[in-house]
Amino acid sequence: MKLQIVILICFVLLNVTTSYASISPSDVAGQIESILSNCSMAGNNCYGTSFGIVVDMYDLSTQQFTNLYNLNDEMDFTPASSTKLLTTTTIFYTFGEDFVALTPFFTDKPYNADKEDLDFICVKGQGDPSFNINSLVDAAQFFSKAGSVNNLIIDNTFYQGDPVPQNWEWADLTSGYGAIPTPLMINENTMNVFINPTNQGAPPTISFQYPGEDTYLPVINLATTGAPNTPNTIQIRFRPASPFITIMGSIPSGSAKMSKNIPILNPEAYFLNVFGSMLKDNGVTIRNTMVGSCNNTGYDYKSFQVVSPPLNQMLNYTLLVSDNIYAETFLRLLGTTNTNPNLPAATTPTYLRGLDTIQSTLGIDTTLYTQDDGCGLSRQNFITPKALVSVVEGVYTNAGDPNHDFISFLPVSAVSGTLKRRFINTSAQGIVHAKTGSMTGVDSLTGVILQDGIHQNDPNIPIIFFSIIANNENSQVNGKVIPIIDEIIVLLSQVTSF
Numbered sequence: 016m017k018l019q020i021v022i023l024i025c026f027v028l029l030n031v032t033t034s035y036a037s038i039s040p041s042d043v044a045g046q047i048e049s050i051l052s053n054c055s056m057a058g059n060n061c062y063g064t065s066f067g068i069v070v071d072m073y074d075l076s077t078q079q080f081t082n083l084y085n086l087n088d089e090m091d092f093t094p095a096s097s098t099k100l101l102t103t104t105t106i107f108y109t110f111g112e113d114f115v116a117l118t119p120f121f122t123d124k125p126y127n128a129d130k131e132d133l134d135f136i137c138v139k140g141q142g143d144p145s146f147n148i149n150s151l152v153d154a155a156q157f158f159s160k161a162g163s164v165n166n167l168i169i170d171n172t173f174y175q176g177d178p179v180p181q182n183w184e185w186a187d188l189t190s191g192y193g194a195i196p197t198p199l200m201i202n203e204n205t206m207n208v209f210i211n212p213t214n215q216g217a218p219p220t221i222s223f224q225y226p227g228e229d230t231y232l233p234v235i236n237l238a239t240t241g242a243p244n245t246p247n248t249i250q251i252r253f254r255p256a257s258p259f260i261t262i263m264g265s266i267p268s269g270s271a272k273m274s275k276n277i278p279i280l281n282p283e284a285y286f287l288n289v290f291g292s293m294l295k296d297n298g299v300t301i302r303n304t305m306v307g308s309c310n311n312t313g314y315d316y317k318s319f320q321v322v323s324p325p326l327n328q329m330l331n332y333t334l335l336v337s338d339n340i341y342a343e344t345f346l347r348l349l350g351t352t353n354t355n356p357n358l359p360a361a362t363t364p365t366y367l368r369g370l371d372t373i374q375s376t377l378g379i380d381t382t383l384y385t386q387d388d389g390c391g392l393s394r395q396n397f398i399t400p401k402a403l404v405s406v407v408e409g410v411y412t413n414a415g416d417p418n419h420d421f422i423s424f425l426p427v428s429a430v431s432g433t434l435k436r437r438f439i440n441t442s443a444q445g446i447v448h449a450k451t452g453s454m455t456g457v458d459s460l461t462g463v464i465l466q467d468g469i470h471q472n473d474p475n476i477p478i479i480f481f482s483i484i485a486n487n488e489n490s491q492v493n494g495k496v497i498p499i500i501d502e503i504i505v506l507l508s509q510v511t512s513f
């Protein structure tokens with residue numbers, strides 16, 4: 016018994032006192048170089064990969080940055096989702112943490128719930144990325160006491176110009192992660208299609224989740240139910256400018272119903288079909304549905320309004336999961352408040368006005384970056400590691416954010432979001448606050464290492480800012496550069512001031 020207790024205590028002590036190597040700031044450059052040169056040898060994971068790296072150390076007592084390492088820090092890279100740092104810090108600075116996005120539902124007269132007929136309900140989308148099917152269910156419930164509605168109108172004109180990001184690829188636009196950022200979106204402009212196997216040789220049945228989705232999305236069903244335990248080869252195809260989707264391939268008989276998340280490529284038609292069906296299901300007669308402008312019909316009565324969560328919650332969500340459509344919406348919201356007279360509101364696409372707002376707000380030398388979209392899906396984002404690290408350094412040391420709220424929205428190593436499964440059981444666990452980025456050929460990580468927590472104020476503990484971008488990864492080893500990025504971060508997490 017005694018022996019067991021002693022062993023237990025030893026075990027606990029060992030765990031608590033696990034200590035990591037300490038690395039002097041002056042050794043950082045040499046150690047990063049040796050990681051990179053080994054990894055870049057023929058046959059190793061980074062062979063042919065280009066890296067851009069900046070590492071800075073911040074001294075709390077002098078409020079000075081000391082550069083510890085630079086590699087191609089002023090060269091352009093494709094940073095993927097690290098681009099979101101530019102968009103999210105700017106909306107954080109300019110709109111404030113309490114900002115909410117509103118979606119008003121206007122009527123032609125006061126709505127008073129006694130089966131009166133309405134001439135119109137006009138819904139104006141104003142860039143609430145959190146608007147979802149439950150918001151619509153609430154609205155349909157609210158209007159369920161109307162007798163009939165002559166015109167159900169959606170006004171999706173809040174943004175100027177094509178809402179489709181210019182340089183997104185067709186493969187992105189037809190996937191759930193690349194849905195179109197329109198002023199009014201339901202469930203981030205994505206929906207589910209269910210494919211249910213029937214008898215072998217017969218087509219599977221196709222079904223949807225919400226009323227009206229079947230009339231919104233006609234399906235050409237070319238799929239078959241295959242033999243039991245055969246591979247599932249179901250594919251969904253979109254064609255440009257076609258309302259149809261085609262489902263093909265084979266789903267094994269006896270397998271579970273499968274669900275596919277697909278983008279809503281015509282959000283206005285989707286809204287009118289689904290909200291119209293919900294109102295009908297609630298006993299309201301709808302005579303016409305149309306895409307229009309609430310201005311033409313008057314803004315007299317705002318009968319109902321959906322309110323988004325405050326910006327701090329939306330930013331936290333966006334950065335934790337790296338949500339593209341939230342970031343694109345933030346870019347457009349920034350565009351709606353742009354006052355640059357050289358970019359007239361009536362003719363300049365809203366997202367371009369948003370990019371201009373980011374430039375003027377961040378004040379980073381524009382030779383250091385060309386931003387093309389809000390979220391980083393575009394391969395026309397050309398951004399230097401120096402620009403990205405400046406954003407995080409700027410927001411950390413910004414007097415307007417003394418509690419480091421923005422930093423608290425970033426994923427934390429081994430704890431949350433896209434970093435939850437990285438750095439587990441390393442010296443970097445729990446202390447790296449950073450934004451990830453990944454797409455074919457690209458991996459990036461930009462953030463700050465706070466060894467003593469987000470509110471650390473001991474001037475003897477270094478604060479390390481970094482941006483690492485890998486481009487042109489070998490397609491055979493794509494993604495295998497992440498362990499190298501992590502190796503560098505683990506090294507940086509061991510830097511001491513002495």
Ligand SMILES: *[C@@H]1O[C@H](CO)[C@@H](O)[C@H](O)[C@H]1NC(C)=O
Nearest residue numbers: 049050052053054058059060
């Ligand atoms: C060099 O790279 C090889 C292959 O990736 C790896 O096994 C080895 O541990 C690396 N050596 C050092 C010193 O990092």
Ligand SMILES: *[C@@H]1O[C@H](CO)[C@@H](O)[C@H](O)[C@H]1NC(C)=O
Nearest residue numbers: 139308309310311312313314
């Ligand atoms: C539309 O309504 C808004 C008020 O919400 C107003 O600012 C704007 O000037 C109106 N536009 C037109 C063309 O009437």
Ligand SMILES: *[C@@H]1O[C@H](CO)[C@@H](O)[C@H](O)[C@H]1NC(C)=O
Nearest residue numbers: 327328331332335420423424
């Ligand atoms: C961010 O979201 C996570 C997960 O929902 C939550 O645990 C955390 O408290 C949030 N952080 C902030 C600063 O709001």
Ligand SMILES: *[C@@H]1O[C@H](CO)[C@@H](O)[C@H](O)[C@H]1NC(C)=O
Nearest residue numbers: 030429436437438439440441
């Ligand atoms: C981390 O360490 C704990 C405790 O030693 C262990 O249970 C766990 O499996 C480790 N996880 C990883 C991913 O190494």
